[in-house]
Amino acid sequence: MADTLLVSVAPAPGSRKADLLAASRRLFSERGYASTSMRDLAEALDMRPASLYSHYRSKEDILWEIALDCARAFHHRVLPLAEAGSPPGDRLAAMLKAHVEVIIEWRDSAAIFFREWKHLEGQRREQYAALIHEYETAFVQIIEEGITSGEFQPLDSHLSAYAMLSSANWIHRWYQPGKSLSPEAIGDYIASMALNGLRNDTAPLREAGGEHEGKA
């Protein structure tokens, strides 16, 4: 659909433009887009604010490039895994694991993929919302496949997809490279929890799903 958006045009590594992108990713992610001024970015790069406009025509142009970069990573590395021929559970686990790895690898801009893109305006915002919707739909569809085949419980597919993606999307809040588990181990945990839950299957089973249970 919006595939032309996803063709990479990354600046040369080590160039001043790449430095600007890196600093923007970090500051937008830490403080938020609205709370990061062009003067903040300039200071981080030891430049004058006006000089930034030699590389980008506006603050929103920077956000747009960062947001697209991150969307590219998710689309290119996760979505192809939806199409393998294995059972839905295996494919979903692989997708979740790849999703987690992208989040960790793109730590600084993952927050932008989830949050800060809302500061885009007009057509860009609509295009980006479509990219995100397309991405989420891949998870919804594979869950529906699994429900149809009987491999998954007949839960609400949208709610399930949002729940498992959300559980991954918070990683950038607490992940610390070196101190936390490896990206692969975290991916395995998240995938396992989404598919098998926290409960130990060898313990006495309980009824699944949901009626009420003693609400105040």
Add this chain to the structure above:
Amino acid sequence: MADTLLVSVAPAPGSRKADLLAASRRLFSERGYASTSMRDLAEALDMRPASLYSHYRSKEDILWEIALDCARAFHHRVLPLAEAGSPPGDRLAAMLKAHVEVIIEWRDSAAIFFREWKHLEGQRREQYAALIHEYETAFVQIIEEGITSGEFQPLDSHLSAYAMLSSANWIHRWYQPGKSLSPEAIGDYIASMALNGLRNDTAPLREAGGEHEGKA
């Protein structure tokens, strides 16, 4: 610890101050704190910007009150459920369900509990971070109880707690009253997914937990 922070001093319902809080909750949640100006708030209430200062001494004072209100709801309605005498799995399910219900009931300020509090400064920010940490720790501890008793799999307790809270914290992004499921049903889904996972237990079992599985 910071219990005095959690004593409610809510303004009378229907008062102008309550209107201001409601408008602030909605706008801070929709656009973010930094992108909402005092003039925006004034316009939403059909007032002049300066008049807001008859009710609050600063913009941050408004954020602080909203953030505390929301923290109160979580602490008062969820944490007591951690202390019942039932098995960890049952208590955790009840806590998650209550957590979801608070998120939905406090839809407009839940985003502030999770995100916008970072715009608090100095001592307030530290106090609020402590409140959130205290809240999360209750989930971590009950998971550790369940692991010790053998009811839960021996997964990382912090990671598990963050993952299940996160899966709930995204609800405010898509929940639409009337159109979505009831808060109770969503709470049951989230709790069931966290404990039992998506996979149907009557289907052929797979190994749980986490080693690697054929990464590219």
Add this chain to the structure above:
DNA sequence: TATCTTGCCTAACGATCGTTAGGTAGTTTT
């Protein structure tokens, strides 16, 4: 050598920000 381009600079524009000073009409308290 002459011209063009690149990447930075100084200076400043107009808009918008949170906030304050000072006033006024209506209500409540003394």
Add this chain to the structure above:
DNA sequence: AAAACTACCTAACGATCGTTAGGCAAGATA
């Protein structure tokens, strides 16, 4: 009836915002 308080107002302050105009030195190109 006098005083005090409440909830709003007009006007404006200084700071900061994204951005632009115009210049200048160094390297690339002709």
